[in-house]
Amino acid sequence: MTDEPLAVARQATSVVLESVTKDFGTNRVLKDLDLTVEAGEFVSLLGPSGCGKTTALRLIAGLEQVTAGVIRMDQVDVSRVPTNKRDIGMVFQAYSLFPHMTALQNTMFGLQMRKTPRADARRQGMEALDLVGLADLADRYPHAMSGGQQQRIALARALVTSPKVLLLDEPLSALDAQVRLQLRVEVRRIQISLGITTVFVTHDQEEALAISDRVAVMNAGQIEQIGTPEELYLFPATPVVAAFVGMSSLVRAVVRDGVAYAWDIAIPLIGNPPAGDCEIFVRPEHVRIATDGEPGIHATVETSTFLGSMRRTQVVADDGQRLTVQHAAEQHLDVGDSVNLTIVPVPVAVRK
DSSP states (O other), X not given: OOSSOHHHHOOOOXXXXXXXXXXXXXXXXXXXXXXXXXXXXXXEEEOOTTSSHHHHHHHHHTSSOOSEEEEEETTEEOTTSOGGGSOEEEEXXXXXXXXXXXXXXXXXXXXXXTTOOHHHHHHHHHHHHHHTTOGGGTTOOGGXXXXXXXXXXXXXXXXXXXXXXXXXXXXXXXXXXXXXXXXXXHHHHHHHHHTOEEEEEESOHHHHHHHOSEEEEEETTEEXXXXXXXXXXXXXXXXXXXXXXXXXXXXXXXXXXTEEEETTEEEEBSSOOOSEEEEEEEXXXXXXXXXXXXXXXXXXXXXXXXXXXXXXXXXXXXTSOEEEEEEETTSOOXXXXXXXXXXXXXXXXXXX
């Protein structure tokens, strides 16, 4: 370990998975998975439970061995390299702190295992705690700290050895909502300041979209789509991505000449789906109150939820279809109110 500060000592590396397959007995969890994480990039693996995202992370960490395929770090094949030789830091959902050690002792532990001189280990441990905002609690034991503070210690412990790659396995899921919001901002701030290559596993799409350079949406052991948060939200490549990323209403429509028609409203499409009956994914912010003379849908308000800066209102159209409308908070709608709605003609994904 160099004597330079953590922010200077970091050397980012790329991570590449090439045609990676992982079997557990007869169960194939990952199927020819291809993924490239560039040096210094923050990539999230997003998907429902059982999609293979944590397995992919454990393969990168060396905690599991690939059945087939190759894992490379900076173009070096590490598929059979043990975990302690891969130069990674890892933070799990469970904090896994030693209860009989202080925050500083927990943070220093990895350095001591590497036979770092105690004075250097203490200095570097304090640097890591300062990075996560806990230097003033260095002598406190885990049982006297909040969940968010304990997870910060786990993050400091992962960073103190200056790993080239940081792996985060749903590290925020055990925390309450407000602490999660605060800590995810801190994780992103630290990642940017260090320039460390990071792979983050989560099932929370808001979390993934908020802090990632790119997000890989996984389903049934494969990547459905990888792209920036904006790309995934605005241009979902598959119905799975459209359904999982963001909120949508499924609306019956007919595709004719490359355009979807719902309630006689012409709506452009993402891709080139075949003609015929389908369902389209309509975002709440793309449904609005119609002005006089606009083609639209007559509907009745079922529920309306105040969300601070906006409202989300669920309505049922005269034909029985339900839509969620996102609108200004001051535009109050009561249960039972009649409204005329229209759909903003932005490209939508299709489910046949």
